[in-house]
Amino acid sequence: MTEYPRVVVNLEKIRDNVKFLTKKCYESQIDVVGVTKVFSGSLEMAKVLVEGGVKYLGDSRVKNLKKYKNLDVPKVMIRLPMRSQIKEVIKHVDISLNSEISTIALLNEEAGKQGKVHKIILMIELGDLREGVLPEDVECYMDQLNSMKNIKLEGIGVNLTCYGGIIPSFENLEKLEIISNLIEGKYNLKLNIISGGNSSSLDLLWNNNMPPKINNLRLGESLIFGRETAYGKDLEGCFHDSVKLEVEIIELKEKKSYPVGEIGVNAFGEKPVFIDRGKRKRAILAIGKQDVDHSNLETMDEKLIILGSSSDHLVVDVTDSKIKYKVGDIVGFKLNYGSLLQLTTSPYVKKTW
Template structure:
């Protein structure tokens, strides 16, 4: 018997997206870090990324990167290492993103104990206000990193869009390029990686406005959903529907659309607001906020209205649909990156890879 709720992943569509995007990047001498965190370290997806041409596998969790030890590509940790995980990072990660000199010093010390050289990408703050050192601090950091025997500066990078929503531009990525030139000249070294951001940087690539020294992008959402994230544009030649959510109806009844009685706080400490539409046909589905934020879901049946959710229940208004739903029927939803990330993390949601 089929288990629900479930996320259904079309691996062939992802495979096509990976090939299209890695080819596009190669044409501009850009290597791709394939980001896998949205599938919680699924080895099948990781293999498709490698087969499709990504040069590195990246994830924010060392727990996921450990699953890829059989795959012969460098593993990149894209979240700054925690001090409490230094030993694991050095053992299982080839390259880590860093912005704290104290953390880099710990990595250097642990790498010495493990008789390894740990590679790092030094992250720069160029406006988005997430991780990264300020440009004026680069030389201070470099002076200290240069003295560390078990650390190799593999490159520098920037994160844009993810927190502050700052769009990658020729100007802000040119700053990264200038900092790379400064480091290479003053410290007499060659940076192998100049990482110009994530899927939001693809718009520059499509417009042929990427600064020439940028040779690396960290792509996750674009590989799965076939779109650039700066403006939400679909990318030519890619599939946009490689994943979907299927959920079962467990109750279907006509009820008033406005609750009866005094309205207080709901299960999440919020006072809900309702629109009185009179009596409507309402379906309850077997999924809830413990699994996904309902605001990130979109029903494929455009006539359905998502009314809200509790921990384990999703409530829909199905009155206007042309389909005559019944208990046990399956409702399908389109997903975005945020909803897919939540759903694949939930142990209560089945994951099906076709």
């Protein structure tokens, strides 16, 4: 018997997306870090990304990167290392993103103990206000990095859009070029990686407006959904329906649409708001906030209305649908990056390839 709820993944569509996007990037001399975190370290997905042409595999968790030890591509840790995991980073990660000189010093010390030279990408703050060294502090960092024998500065990078929503532009990515020229000129070294951000930078590539020295992008959402993330536009030539969620109906009844009695806070400390539509046919589905935020779901049946959820239940109005639903039926949902990330992390949701 099929197990629900489940995320259904079409690996062939994702493989085609990866091949298309890596080819598009390589035509502009841009290498791709395939970001795997949205599938919680799935080896199957990592293999698809490598087969599709990514040059690196990237993840924010060492635990996930460890699973890829037999895949012959460099492993990139895309979240700044914690001090508590320095040994694991040196042991299992080829390149890590960094912005704290004290952490880099610990990586240098541990790399020496393990007889390794650890590569880093120094992240630069260019306005999004997540991780990154302020541009005016770069030379101070470089003076200290030059004394670390077991650290190799592989390149510099930037994060945009993820936190502050700052859109990549020729102007802000050109600042990364200027900083790379400063480093290479003053310190007589070659930076192999100039990482111009994530899937939100693809709009610049599509419009031939990428600064010429940018040679690396860290792509995740675009590979899965075929979508750039600066403006949320679907990319022509990609599949946009490679994943879906299927959930089973466990109750189906006609009930009032407005609760009866005094309304207080719900199980999550929120005071809910309801619209009185009279009596409606309502389905309860076997999934909840423990697995996914319902605001990140979209029903495949456009006539359904998602009303809300508790920890283990999702309530959906099915009154206007042409489909005559019954208990035990399966309801399909379109996903976005946020919902897929949550669902694949939940141990209560089956993953089907």
